[in-house]
Amino acid sequence: xxxxxxxxxxxxxxxxxxxxxxxxxxxxxxxxxxxxxxxxxxxxxxxxxxxxxxxxxxxxxxxxxxxxxxxxxxxxxxxxxxxxxxxxxxxxxxxxxxxxxxxxxxxxxxxxxxxxxxxxxxxxxxxxxxxxxxxxxxxxxxxxxxxxxxxxxxxxxxxxxxxxxxxxxxxxxxxxxxxxxxxxxxxxxxxxxxxxxxxxxxxxxxxxxxxxxxxxxxxxxxxxxxxxxxxxxxxxxxxxxxxxxxxxxxxxxxxxxxxxxxxxxxxxxxxxxxxxxxxxxxxxxxxxxxxxxxxxxxxxxxxxxxxxxxxxxxxxxxxxxxxxxx
Amino acid sequence: xxxxxxxxxxxxxxxxxxxxxxxxxxxxxxxxxxxxxxxxxxxxxxxxxxxxxxxxxxxxxxxxxxxxxxxxxxxxxxxxxxxxxxxxxxxxxxxxxxxxxxxxxxxxxxxxxxxxxxxxxxxxxxxxxxxxxxxxxxxxxxxxxxxxxxxxxxxxxxxxxxxxxxxxxxxxxxxxxxxxxxxxxxxxxxxxxxxxxxxxxxxxxxxxxxxxxxxxxxxxxxxxxxxxxxxxxxxxxxxxxxxxxxxxxxxxxxxxxxxxxxxxxxxxxxxxxxxxxxxxxxxxxxxxxxxxxxxxxxxxxxxxxxxxxxxxxxxxxxxxxxxxxx
Numbered sequence: 001x002x003x004x005x006x007x008x009x010x011x012x013x014x015x016x017x018x019x020x021x022x023x024x025x026x027x028x029x030x031x032x033x034x035x036x037x038x039x040x041x042x043x044x045x046x047x048x049x050x051x052x053x054x055x056x057x058x059x060x061x062x063x064x065x066x067x068x069x070x071x072x073x074x075x076x077x078x079x080x081x082x083x084x085x086x087x088x089x090x091x092x093x094x095x096x097x098x099x100x101x102x103x104x105x106x107x108x109x110x111x112x113x114x115x116x117x118x119x120x121x122x123x124x125x126x127x128x129x130x131x132x133x134x135x136x137x138x139x140x141x142x143x144x145x146x147x148x149x150x151x152x153x154x155x156x157x158x159x160x161x162x163x164x165x166x167x168x169x170x171x172x173x174x175x176x177x178x179x180x181x182x183x184x185x186x187x188x189x190x191x192x193x194x195x196x197x198x199x200x201x202x203x204x205x206x207x208x209x210x211x212x213x214x215x216x217x218x219x220x221x222x223x224x225x226x227x228x229x230x231x232x233x234x235x236x237x238x239x240x241x242x243x244x245x246x247x248x249x250x251x252x253x254x255x256x257x258x259x260x261x262x263x264x265x266x267x268x269x270x271x272x273x274x275x276x277x278x279x280x281x282x283x284x285x286x287x288x289x290x291x292x293x294x295x296x297x298x299x300x301x302x303x304x305x306x307x308x309x310x311x312x313x314x315x316x317x318x319x320x321x322x323x324x325x326x
Numbered sequence: 327x328x329x330x331x332x333x334x335x336x337x338x339x340x341x342x343x344x345x346x347x348x349x350x351x352x353x354x355x356x357x358x359x360x361x362x363x364x365x366x367x368x369x370x371x372x373x374x375x376x377x378x379x380x381x382x383x384x385x386x387x388x389x390x391x392x393x394x395x396x397x398x399x400x401x402x403x404x405x406x407x408x409x410x411x412x413x414x415x416x417x418x419x420x421x422x423x424x425x426x427x428x429x430x431x432x433x434x435x436x437x438x439x440x441x442x443x444x445x446x447x448x449x450x451x452x453x454x455x456x457x458x459x460x461x462x463x464x465x466x467x468x469x470x471x472x473x474x475x476x477x478x479x480x481x482x483x484x485x486x487x488x489x490x491x492x493x494x495x496x497x498x499x500x501x502x503x504x505x506x507x508x509x510x511x512x513x514x515x516x517x518x519x520x521x522x523x524x525x526x527x528x529x530x531x532x533x534x535x536x537x538x539x540x541x542x543x544x545x546x547x548x549x550x551x552x553x554x555x556x557x558x559x560x561x562x563x564x565x566x567x568x569x570x571x572x573x574x575x576x577x578x579x580x581x582x583x584x585x586x587x588x589x590x591x592x593x594x595x596x597x598x599x600x601x602x603x604x605x606x607x608x609x610x611x612x613x614x615x616x617x618x619x620x621x622x623x624x625x626x627x628x629x630x631x632x633x634x635x636x637x638x639x640x641x642x643x644x645x646x647x648x649x650x651x652x
Contacts, residue, residue, distance in 0.1 A: 078620060086620055134484045146586070150476050157588025158460045161621050168582040169616045171498065172574065181615060248498065256494040256582060260472070262483025289507060290495045294404060294412055295487050 007068050009054055010315030012115065013046075013075040015039060015090060020053040021309075022061055022068075023316020025325055027126035029309050031061045043092045051105050069323060070109035072315030073098050074118035079160045082112070111318045113156065115311060117163060119269065119304075120147025121154045122314030125326060127305035128267045135265035136257050137304070138165065138250070140272040143178070144186045150261075154321070166190065168256070170249045188249035191272055194225045194242055201238045210238040229275035246272075247282040254283065254301070255290025262295045269304025276303070333394050335380055336641030338441065339372075339401040341365060341416060346379040347635075348387055348394075349642020351651055353452035355635050357387045369418045377431050395649060396435035398641030399424050400444035405486045408438070437644045439482065441637060443489060445595065445630075446473025447480045448640030451652060453631035454593045461591035462583050463630070464491065464576070466598040469504070470512045476587075480647070492516065494582070496575045514575035517598055520551045520568055527564045536564040555601035572598075573608040580609065580627070581616025588621045595630025602629070 007030075012019040018037050022030040035053045038045050054071060058064065075098065077087025084096045099110040113121070120137040123129045129137070133152055139145045144166030148155040156162050166186035167179055174183030178192065187193050199220045202213055211231040216222035232239025254266055268280060280303060287296055306313055320326040333356075338345040344363050348356040361379050364371050380397060384390065401424065403413025410422045425436040439447070446463040449455045455463070459478055465471040470492030474481040482488050492512035493505055500509030504518065513519050525546045528539055537557040542548035558565025580592055594606060606629060613622055632639060646652040 080620065086618075148586075150481065151479070153477070155476065155587075157621070158590040159588055159621070159624050161618070162586065162588040164585040164588075164618055164621070167585050167618055169496075169578050172496065172578050172616075179618075252495050252498050257586065259490040259493050260474075260488065260583065260586075261481075262485055262488040262490075264484040290498075292412075292487070292490055292493055292505075294406065295483070295485070295490070298485050 007063070008316040008319035009057060009068055009071045010312035010319075011050060011054065011071060011073045012118070012311030012315060013037065013050065013073060014115075015076065018050055018053045019312055020050075020057045021312040021316075022057060022063075023072075023313055023319075025320050027122070027313055027317070029313055031057055032309070032312065033057050033060070037090075039090045039092055041092075043096060046093060047096075047101055047105075050102070054106065065106060065108060068108060069325070070111065070319040071102060071106060072118070072318035073102065073110070073112040074115040074311050074315045074318075075112065076115050078164075079112055079114055079156075081159055084112075109319065109323060111322050113154070113160075113318055114145070114147075114163070116145030117147045117154065117156060118314035118318060119306070119310040120149065120163075120267070120314070121317050121321070122306050122310045123267050123269070123304055124149045124154070125317045125321075126313060127310065128269075128302045129265050132263075132265040134261060134263040135267060136165070136254075136261065136263055137267040137269060138254070140189060140191075140250070140268065140270035142191045142271075144190045144270070148261075154318075165253060165257070168253055170252045185249055185253045189246045189272070191225050194228055194246060194272065195223045197242050197245060198223045198228050198238060201241060205238070211236040212238055225272050225275065229278060232275075233278060243278060243282060247279060247286055250279075251283045251286035252290050255287055255296075258287075258291040258295050258299050263299055266299060266301045267304050268301065269310070273303060333389070334642040334645035335383060335394055335397045336638035336645075337376060337380065337397060337399045338444070338637030338641060339363065339376065339399060340441075341402065344376055344379045345638055346383045347638040347642075348383060348389075349398075349639055349645075351646050353448070353639055353643070355639055357383055358635070358638065359383050359386070363416075365416045365418055367418075369422060372419060373422075373427055373431075376428070380432065391432060391434060394434060395651070396437065396645040397428060397432060398444070398644035399428065399436070399438040400441040400637050400641050400644075401438065402441050404490075405438055405440055405482075407485055410438075435645065435649060437648050439480070439644055440471070440473075440486075440489070442471030443473045443480065443482060444640035444644060445632070445636040446475065446489075446593070446640070447643050447647070448632050448636045449593050449595070449630055450475045450480070451643045451647075452639060453636065454628045455591050458589075458591040460587060460589040461593060462491070462580075462587065462589055463593040463595060464580070466515060466517075466576070466594065466596035468517045468597075470516050470596070474587075480644075491579060491583070494579055496578045511575055511579045515572045515598070517551050520554055520572060520598065521549045523568050523571060524549045524554050524564060527567060531564070537562040538564055551598050551601065555604060558601075559604055569604060569608060573605060573612055576605075577609045577612035578616050581613055581622075584613075584617040584621050584625050589625055592625060592627045593630050594627065595636070599629060
């Protein structure tokens with residue numbers, strides 16, 4: 001480390017785990033530390049756990065508070081004008097002005113954004129979106145989140161809530177989504193949707209001819225995207241049928257964004273995308289049905305690069321960007 | 327006129343008419359002049375007609391070229407990196423670098439953008455979108471075009487093509503669109519779609535109980551959105567059914583944009599929107615099915631204000647904005 005002043009702290013706050021690390025201006029990640037969120041013990045306990053996590057990263061790396069540039073936080077849920085809202089998995093966390101709370105505890109610059117927004121920013125600065133002018137990232141996991149970079153700047157909308165692409169309607173009056181609405185992208189292409197659709201297929205065919213049924217030993221509660229995609233790659237018909245649905249509606253949503261925003265880059269990340277080419281290749285095949293060729297030909301569709309460190313890396317990048325350093 | 331140097335020329339190039347006028351920094355419109363485009367006579371003739379139109383506006387207003395700040399052009403089609411492309415109605419016009427061609431003829435600053443982008447900019451600077459930070463305009467006419475303002479700036483995407491919201495898929499594998507794809511918004515909510523759907527209804531019911539059938543004297547080629555909406559307002563069932571479809575898919579598209587961009591303003595303009603509240607009110611009723619309440623509640627849905635002068639006004643505004651005057 002050339003000078004001590006080259007680090008920020010990134011804090012990725014998940015439903016079960018707080019991940020905390022030192023991040024350099026160049027995206028280096030150092031001293032990753034995981035500790036329990038303990039969201040069930042209430043807001044004060046959570047804030048205290050975050051404070052302790054930050055302090056321990058400082059101690060373990062022999063740094064003092066004045067050695068760091070600032071702290072960036074990423075959290076699930078909508079950040080509405082700086083205050084966390086609408087997070088069904090962390091009810092105790094709703095209403096928390098997290099940057100302000102942490103600034104009061106640490107007195108260094110503190111910044112907060114939605115976790116997918118943060119991961120998008122990390123991919124933009126250090127990963128698959130490097131050099132992009134306009135990009136959209138899809139994080140396809142348990143749910144589906146999105147992030148946008150517009151004209152080279154992280155775009156959060158008029159109230160900090162942009163990027164809820166998991167709840168864009170792809171089938172009017174379609175499958176019921178966890179959000180209570182119908183036909184959302186998340187109801188067709190997320191982990192939860194993949195598991196649910198696979199179970200429906202297996203139940204309707206009594207599971208007799210699917211490798212997936214064998215792979216879970218007949219216990220449908222054990223279905224996961226990994227199992228579904230491993231079987232699809234071996235030619236399993238249920239797996240392939242589920243993938244058709246997953247890719248069709250991702251292509252509808254991606255095509256709509258291409259036509260609307262004329263972006264140069266679309267990044268696909270999140271756990272489901274670990275299946276790789278069987279998804280991305282299929283989406284590329286379907287995109288001509290849902291997008292204008294002149295914009296599609298000028299937009300690259302690429303997998304995310306940063307993997308599980310995208311969160312903390314983006315939290316650090318948020319600090320450096322807000323301080324005008326990158 | 328206080329000083330002669332306070333005007334730009336706006337040129338709205340349509341498929342049949344060139345509309346040309348003086349525009350002040352404050353959006354005043356003066357000396358509107360219409361002349362034929364004569365697109366069928368080829369590119370050079372069109373460029374010459376545009377040149378003559380500009381010269382005549384100057385002469386009629388006793389101005390010389392050096393009295394104006396610049397000239398702004400709006401045209402249908404995609405402007406790809408400054409060159410007009412993909413305009414099926416003006417084939418002779420494709421491939422024209424219009425701003426460069428006009429700069430060569432007039433030697434004043436020349437700027438060009440898509441006509442809906444231009445109208446959006448006019449509404450943003452002088453009309454229904456005044457003061458907005460992030461807005462999307464839908465121009466619902468023969469086709470459906472769109473324009474975006476992001477972070478207070480006209481947004482044209484990575485190649486100048488953003489805003490093709492008429493071809494966002496709202497029904498996968500749905501009605502065939504004029505663009506050759508299926509299920510585009512334009513196939514459900516444009517003038518062409520309204521006319522086609524109304525004819526289908528009337529044909530399938532043999533037209534016996536619809537006021538629309540009477541209004542066109544049994545000649546289905548005479549169906550227009552005005553007739554359909556006049557009848558719908560009198561309770562005609564066919565008119566109301568068509569409006570349901572028009573509004574449902576506009577709500578799907580608008581809801582998707584609200585969830586994606588978290589804009590503060592959506593503007594609805596274009597000929598179809600002259601029907602007024604029967605459309606906007608119905609869309610507002612449907613939007614909760616297709617958008618997140620926290621973003622929907624923070625986004626106003628308003629009719630366009632500038633009417634038929636939006637085009638030339640926006641062309642002038644484009645000049646003043648590019649010169650850093652507004």
